[in-house]
Amino acid sequence: MKLSAFGTKFTTESGILSLMDDLGNALAGDQEMIMMGGGNPSHIPEVQQLMRERTLCILDNPKEFQHLIGVYDPPQGEVEFLDNLARLLKRELGWNVTARNIALSNGSQSGFFMLFNMFAGEYDDGSVKQIQLPLAPEYIGYADAGLSRDFFKAGHPKIDLLGDHLFKYRVDFSEIEIDQNTGAICVSRPTNPTGNVLTDDEMQQLDALAKQHQIPLMIDGAYGTPFPNLIFTEAKPLWNDNVIACMSLSKLGLPSARTGIIVANEEVIRAVSGVNAIMNLSTGSFGPVMTQEMVRTGEIIKISNELVKPYYQERSQLAVKEFQRALGDLPYYIHKPEGAMFLWLWFKDLPISSLELYQRLKERGVLVVSGHYFFPGIPDEWQHKHECIRVTYSQEADKVKRGIEIIGEEVAKAYAQG
Template sequence: MKFSKFGQKFTQPTGISQLMDDLGDALKSDQPVNMLGGGNPAKIDAVNELFLETYKALGVDNDSDVPNSSAIISMANYSNPQGDAGFIDALVGFFNRHYDWNLTADNIALTNGSQNAFFYLFNLFGGAFTDEQNESVDKSILLPLTPEYIGYSDVHVEGQHFTAVLPHIDEVTHAGEAGFFKYRVDFDALENLPALKEGRIGAICCSRPTNPTGNVLTDEEMAHLSEIAARYDIPLIIDNAYGMPFPNIIYSDVTLNWDDNTILCFSLSKIGLPGMRTGIIVADAKVIEAVSAMNAVVNLAPTRFGAAIATPLVENDRIKQLSDNGIKPFYQQQAKTAVTLLKKELGDYPLVIHKPEGAIFLWLWFKDLPITTLELYERLKEKGTLIVPSEYFFPGVDISDYQHAHECIRMSIAADEQTLTDGIRVIGEVVRELYDKAQSK
């Protein structure tokens, strides 16, 4: 049986497919596995209790035990391709209430998760175009700061259309301690990219906070990116899967802005509903029309179950309260715990940690690691501990001669404290042995 080029592209091994396969295998394993590799959010009691309470309330009227027909209608019928109208209206009210963006329902579309959203957006703005002279030109998506999200890498229908910029790496302190670094956008390199100057960039995209590193681009960096996008008449796409206003896993003081040239992407996954597969796009009406049309072809309509649960939480602002007072403090404490454990295990070894500024990961840099982190990943997996190696997080970059891209790992901090402790102990044992053997030669 032969597949088309499209089929061959999406059936070849990829970083994201390996990650999801390993996570699935670990869940089925009869042996204990320290799950520090995935993007699944933590099981937070207060979060789960609120979702269960909301779910139960969907089934009955407020004043009786009579089945709630509106909830049944929501889940037993298709929405239009733009998504559940009630949830969209609730989101319009929420964003206008908190940010004064003057949105209408024409500015929001729903997708089956944010991965689905980026499949649409990257193929809308990257790939083959026709210029003013009716000649074909290939445009790519510009990633202004790598490393970036593993799931971006393989979503293009044809080829891999990314242009990426490597970061400035600054040594910084965190909570008064040394042993940390931070990535910053190299704007000199970015603005001098031939692809940008020659009109071969279709959009700029960044995640905030960044998956995998937990880096949060500053307001000044975001304003500069917005100005560049406007100057070249291309959209700025911002992935807020871990960011403001929900789940708001950001520890620095930053703002969230939107205008007609900005596309904001949100998700219900990291507030604790990854199985609901509900993504949210806020954009100019023309972009929303395009996404809705793609929804109709690919999905008929987005799922409505996540919308049904989230609508009342958005209407009464409990989703924001939950994020600010429950989710963000939980991960901030998890990061503190993980840093303490890592320094205990590897404090005398060449480990540098990206400053924890948000998201649900720590990004660990093992300077001059004797093996690649792809090899380290395999050794840790043999010992029942899953992480993600850094090599997968540099779409659009030739990393063959970029040593830094082979020396880092992404480690989830969403696990329970015992799993976090056990996993970091295994990481410590394996990494210490590697450095000690190299030192003894």
């Protein structure tokens, strides 16, 4: 099969593809695996019950059922949902938006694909622009989403040691070079993989930089405010005419609804709707129909704050304690868990690479993700890139505990051999 440049790029060079393949193969083997790798949100019983009740309600209502399965929604998204969401954002966050400031996408992943390629890559005047990530590690799903190569630039972070084996990445503004070849700035807040939440001050500086250079600031709130609100620290949500805020229904517990949400100025929203029409014809109705009422009434905020957020926060605190027990005096650091649903561990001067550690853990029946995948735009030579792993703590508590014990054993072994 002879593939185009597009076909080749999107089938053979993708880190996320090889990672997903590897996870899939590990699952298909005979050994029972402790899954601490993937980003699937937990099946929180109370949330699932609410969704079940809502589904039954839709089945009992012929008009809603018809909408669920039998209607092409407009490429911008279902009109009533956009209206209800705009009111919610205005009421809850004070954002000055109407339905004309919101577009849906089939998952925020596809929203990023559209936005990245709208603002970076080749321009008609011959210039080529890149997306600036203020710091890496950043979300692995960005890394291959550009239609051309070398799509991202990223700054090395500052590393603040906080004591008690905790640390925090901060934006090193001296690492950010914005020029005529920068198309947009993008950051996830909270960050996947680290659980970092950029401070309000860092966000204001990024906002000012973006405005100064007349490029948009994209803020990926897949774990952010107002839903699922997996933020365990103080953080002001930011939106203005120059910000493109991206949200998702996935981490609330609806990843299969594939509903992403883009909040931006009307010009951006019109452009996204146009791309959406070509790529998808229509946006899926499942997410809007399922959550229409909870968005209208604001119940979605209550679900986030009273069910979803406490679930992950408690799990994250438990996992930190287990790691502190399992890793003892080893030279390890955990990124301060300020949000999202992962722990990010840094094993300073580890004698083996994080990829080798991942392989050894896989042989012991524990799946984590090697951290080196999460540094798009950062050259390989940076040793730190090969000293980190990402761990999900949302499986059953006893499995997570066992997984953490095994990680402790393997890390201790690796340091002892070094």
